[in-house]
Each structure stands twice: as C-alpha cells, then as structure tokens.
Amino acid sequence: MEPKAIFEAVKGKFGEAVVELQEEGFRPAFVVVSPESVREISLFLRDDPAMKFDSLMCLSGVDYKDRFAVAYHLHSLEIGHRIGVKAYLPREAPSLPSVDGVWPAANFQEREAFDLYGIVFPGSKDLRRILLPEDWVGYPLRKDYKYPEFYHGIKV
C-alpha cells in the first residue's frame, strides 16, 4: 500500500487522532498522530489484514527544540510496504503510551529514548536507563543538556 492509502485508512478509522501526512523529504512518509492514541493505532497497523506491520524497525526520540517527537518506522515483512508514524510531545513532561506490548522489540528502544531524552512511556514492562549509569543526572541528547563537571569524582 502507498503511504497515502495507509494514511486514508488510518484516518478513516481513528478520525481526529490522526493529524496529517508528512510526505515531503521523508521516506517512508510519516503519519502524524496524537500521542494518546499511539497504542491503539499501533495495534490496528499490526493486526489489520491490509496493513500487517509486523516489524518495528526503529523507534527514535527527536528533539525539535520547541517540542519533542517519537518516530516509529514500521515494515511489513509479509506485504512489503513501509510507513512512519510520528507523535509530537510537549517539552514539559513528555509522555506517551508504550508499544512494547504490540512489538516486544520496542522495549529496548523506548528505554533508549527514555535514557537520552527523558521521554516517559507509561505501561512499559521495564522502563529503566539502558546505556547510562542508573544514577546519571539529566538526559544528554536534549538540545539544552548541560554537561556535568564531574561524575563520581572523575572529570567529564
């Protein structure tokens, strides 16, 4: 299916929760959705016989300075089409539902987004820091991150 057709199908099912289709400069195109409905839309994209997006290729956090985003890259091994899903989040307390019940591979990547951007995924099986030490302060990939002077007495 073409991105346009996927967008129309998701829009027809979820209405207001689907905001727009970003085609310019993105491959695959992104379907922008509201953060609250990410889990329902993910389940639909995975289980609908016309979609069958059984593989979450990548889940990434993005910092646009005025807001955050979480981008999902989906691939259907059976049908062979791809689509991106994106949800914009406010800069204060960014949070959106976890999809690790939909695609188990999402868990590590959500933990990475939590570790480096501070995006919280309620409903996750295990949301801890994954790369940095447990007692690290701050989220280093945020644009406004300030490096600490010392960590455990060692100069950074």
Add this chain to the structure above:
Amino acid sequence: MGAHRPGNAPPEGRQMSHDPAHSGPAPAVGPVSLGPEAHVMVGNADKFINWCRKSSLWYLLFATACCGIELMQTGASRYDLDRFGAVFRATPRQSDLMIVAGTITHKMAERLIRLYEQMPEPKYVISMGSCANTGGPFYKDSYCVVKGVDLLIPVDVYVPGCPPRPEALIDGILKLQKIIEQKRNFAAKA
C-alpha cells in the same frame, strides 16, 4: 660450579653424575645435598626476579572497543605474543598486566578500577590506543567517555594509534619489559 671434595676424586673415565647418591659418601661439612657438578648460578637477585616477571607477563583480557581486535590479532598466531611469555587470562586474579584496549566510559570506569584492584601486585598497565590515552576522538565533546585511563589508574606504557597495529603493541610490551628490568626489589630505593 660444585667443588671437588677432598679425598673423593671421581673415578677415571666415568661421567660424573649430578645425583648425590652416586658420588660416594657425603662429607661431614659443606653443602651436603649438592653434588660435585651441581649447577649453581650466582648473581643479582633483582636481576633474576625481574627476569622472571618480565618473561611471564600474563595480561588481563580487557577489550572494550576496536583496539580489542588488534589485541586479539597480537595474541593470535601471526604476531604471537606468546613468544614474549605474554598470554591472556580471563581473570584479574591471575594477571600481571592490564592492557586497556579501547574506549572507557564513565559506566565502565567503576568496573575497570575494580578489576585493577583485584589484580595481585606487582601489576602493570598498558594504555592502548588514543581512547585509553586521552579520550581520542571523544575528547572534545562527550559526556560519557573518560578522557584518558590515567585519570583512573596508574599507567606504565602508552601505546599511540587508533587503533595501534600489533607491532606497536608488541613494542609497548617490550618497553614495559625494559621498565621491569630496571626495578630494584631489595636494594634501598634511590
């Protein structure tokens, strides 16, 4: 060399044995257990001990990045670190030398210090490659990389390179052997 004991000359045409049981009755005085040809080396104890230490540098497997691949190369048959008596150990408790091969992050730093503290004395450290020396490509702008392993533990030899070739690492080990040769274990410290 063993001295001939008076009154007990060896028989003509017979090879002398090192075994005291074949060399006649023992005298009342002198080193009884040593035969007439017992091989005794007289020398400097420092020299002997340092020779032992430098010739069996067992190194800890501590490879955290691409330098680890060169370390494996160095240990494998083509470059053959075994010929210098250096073999790898998978535990710090059997190691004399820590080759820090790779980038050390702040998360790894605690583990590195713990491993170093578990090694028995005397212990030596070779810092291998730019990352372990100074932080390397991560020096300028990184929140997570330790800018040089000498901030954590004392380093004996720095091997430059990114990563160093096996020849460079072997040169580092030979340099370390030179350092060990100069150690004085018994004499008063200068």
